[in-house]
Amino acid sequence: MKAAEALIKCLLEEQVDTVFGYPGGFILHVYEALRKSPIRHVLVRQEQAAAHSANGYARVSGKVGVCIGTSGPGATNLITGIANAYMDSIPLVVITGQVKSSMIGRDVFQEVDITGATESFTKHSYLVKDAQEIPRIIKEAFYIASTGRPGPVLIDIPSDIQEAKIDFSYPVSVDIRGYKPTVKGHAGQIKRAVKAIGESKRPLIVAGGGVLLAHAQSELQAFVDKTGIPLVHTLMGKGTLPSKDKHYLGMIGTHGFARANRALTRSDLIIFIGVRVADRAWGGVSDKALQNVRIIHIDIDPAEIGKNVGTQIPLVGDAKTILPEITAKVSRVDTAEWLNELNGYRNENPRPETGLVNPKYAIQLLSDKLNEDAIMVADVGQNQMWAARNFEDRPGRSFLTSGGLGTMGYSLPAAVGAKFAAPKRQVVAVMGDGGFQMSLFELGTIKTHQLGIVMVLFNNTRLGMVRELQSRNYGNTYAVDLEQNPDFIKLCAAYDIPGIRVSDNSQLQEAFDKALKHNGPFLVECMVDPLEATL
Amino acid sequence: MNRHVLSVLVENQSGVLSRVSGLFSRRGYNIDSLSVGETEDPKVSRMTIVVRGDDYILEQIKKQLNKLIDVIKIIELDPRQSVFRELALIKVKTGDNRASIIEIVDIFRAKIVDVANETLTVEMTGDEAKIEAFLSLMEPYGIAEIVRTGLTALERGNREIKNQRKYEED
CATH class of the missing domain: 3.40.50.970 (Thiamin diphosphate (ThDP)-binding fold, Pyr/PP domains)
Structure with a gap:
């Protein structure tokens, strides 16, 4: 079959039912195969929207979002959406058409080096050179996009490759020697985390988008319920714990709430979960304020641990796996006095009236x-x-x-x-x-x-x-x-x-x-x- | 700012060098030299990267490199337990000093690889200090051109990179 048809078959193997895109000359073979397939294609009105729609789709469905664009301007229009997904760690597979392999590098009509342009904000990218490789590449792309710290993966396919005939067989498993995300937490560090929690008087959880990406809300809830530790969250961590929960203190950061930010500086043990401690969330906290604070940092991306804030107990792995392990070993912390102090602070949310809509x-x-x-x-x-x-x-x-x-x-x-x-x-x-x-x-x-x-x-x-x-x-x-x-x-x-x-x-x-x-x-x-x- | 030598196994395919070098420029890491070539396994290349930075920078470099899908393994080489080598080709203007230049070349156990009426081209292998010393001796004669490979390095002893633990957190 044609590689373009194989590509669509691969998408079906990956349970893709909806893709967002915009066609053009150098992606037509793929569109022809797409037309004949049961996959729903949503025609956006500009490619950037395709990437954002795939992003919204991924966040809500918990699956990998897929978007398609043509070469040149189609690909460059996708760029902002790709960078956006990269910064928020959203799993996307982005498919772009490319000019004929033999024409690459000659600055022909609608040619752009999209793998080069997006290099620093894709988790990985492929420029397909051999049609026979398409099934392996698609399988790897979905695996890379959705595992570890999720992110966008770009696949650039020259039009002659889309048209080439291949023998189709879909790989059963993926083995990339350079990519083995750590899921399970280090037993020794978990022990140290449990001990630190036991010794703390004013512990605080800072939850981020990683909790949502790990689908670990119920594991987080169980951890909070058992330990009685209060929680603040970042903008990306909104929704990690319901506002109604008595341990919920609100959003931190430049535009966060006073009580939540205050809690950060009053705590003696901060437990970061799926947080990259970005400037907008953390900007106001001085190193001095953290002098006597112990920090546990749970994240699936080891590069985030120690990048923006020092940590004593690093815990690399998936929050969904690590949290239950800690919950099982930890005992309730007496946080009554601490909660009492925190409840004394108000989350100011002024609402001056203007005569128009507030x-x-x-x-x-x-x-x-x-x-x-x-x-x-x-x-x-x-x-x-x-x-x-x-x-x-x-x-x-x-x-x-x-x-x-x-x-x-x-x-x-x-x-x-x-x-x-x-x-x-x-x-x-x-x-x-x-x-x-x-x-x-x-x-x-x-x-x-x-x-x-x-x-x-x-x-x-x-x-x-x-x-x-x-x-x-x-x-x-x-x-x-x-x-x-x-x-x-x-x-x-x-x-x-x-x-x-x-x-x-x-x-x-x-x-x-x-x-x-x-x-x-x-x-x-x-x-x-x-x-x-x-x- | 300490100097560190990293030995990095990567997939031998196009785009890898760009990803690695792009990472350094994007994140503002200082790189002294980078050399790369195929290994005993043709699907794997090995890079020797010389970087400058404190412990924090070094840790970030290792972690960020490790995030690249094409990077298979990173080890840091201890200067005391490794062989560091660089190759330089130096074209020296001879003038009337041909004999004394040849004498220095011999002392340094370098090699003359090309002779022309006005120049000699010398091939020189050694660690950085040796090459620098040789260059400073050649300078008075007049150096026409220099080309250097950048450092390449291997650990001494029986240990092999593929049997070592990949760099990991804790």
Whole structure:
């Protein structure tokens, strides 16, 4: 069979049912094979959206997300989505077409060195040189993308290779001598961790996105229940423990809550779980504050341990395997006094009223109205922090955002992917007027598939977070504004998507009810004061 | 900033060198030299990388290198238990000094590999210090060109890299 057909067969072997993509000249053989296959192809309106949709799909389904683009501009458009997935450790397999093998290097039409361009933000990449290798490469790509610390893997396939005939057989197993992720924790270190926990008086868990990637929420819950240790989380760790839990203290970081950040500096033992201790989560904590703090760092990527913060007890492995081992050996820590102290601190969440819509109130109200398994996809900027701080943490993966790369325009295409992964769950895309306009074209995809996504647009005619930085650094002078925004309601109407503009808190209730009841996409445009603060 | 010599086994395929060197530039690690060639197993190449950095940098370099799928194994070579060698080709302007240059070449047990009417080309193998010493002696005569391979190294004794433990956390 043709290698392109073999490729599709491999995808089926990997249980792929949905791919996101955009065709072009040098990927046509693959599209022809795709057309004849049972795999659903979602045509996005620009390739970056394909990568973001695959990202949303991967996060919600727990599977590897797949996206496809053509050579040259198709491939370069995917780049931001690939970097975004890399920073947030999301498993993707990205397939790109390439010019004919014999033409590579001659700068022919739509040629670009995409494996070279993406080298520093793919987990691995392949430029296929022999069609016969395709089954092995696909098998390896899915394995590499989804195991260890997940991430994007790119496969670049020249068009003559797609067309070549091969004998198809799908490998049963993978053996890559240079890639053997450590899953099980080191017994000696586990013993030391258990001892350190037993000796601590003010222990604290810092949970990150790694817990969600490991699908270890219930193992974490069991660990918290048994030990009584309170928990804070990073932006990527939102949803690791339900907000309702009495050990839950909230989000840390630049835009985190005071109580959660305070807990960090008051603790005597910090247990990092699936956290890379990134600057936005950790920026404010001085080395001095950590002088007498012991640190246990659990992560599947050994390179993250000791990279941004020193640690006494490194524990390389999968949180899903390590946590139950520790839970089994550890005994309850008397944290009553510690919890009492922490409960004395408040999580300040001021809500000054402006006469327009208060975005914090809007998210809280929406959070109360949404089902327990609803998914919120936040964009980047103020809307992201309004959403992260006010959307209740629920069990299961329910909050999606671009944490590491901070990619504006992520929300809408990621919500598309989320809806395809879980058509029965409510999906809300929260955006600002800046980010919405970066992915407006995806209204086309949403209309085509009549995806029931509630779009909540906070329109403050500003890039709100940039506006805040400008006022702080340059004294209330603004380099940019978006006051010539289009009429977003009319714009959605052009795609037959209904919408309501809300300019007062009192109208929110009805608008959300209508949006959530509506069968299909719906826009709720909330008019927000340009001076509304992030915190 | 200490100097460290890493010996790295990698898959012998295109793109590997770019991945390894790209990692160094991207993360801002200092690299003194890198040499690479095929090993006893044609599917495996071995790189000798000389880096500068403190313990933190060195640990990060090892860990980040290890994350590359094509990297099979990394060991750090102890200078006291390893043979370090570099090869240099030096084209020296002879002028009227042909005899004295040849004398120095002999003392250093280097080899003259090409003779021309105005130059001599010398092949010199040794550790870095030996090559530097030779170069400083040649300088007064006038060095036309130098090319160096960068350090390549092997552990002394019966131990083989493939039987050693891969670099691991704890």
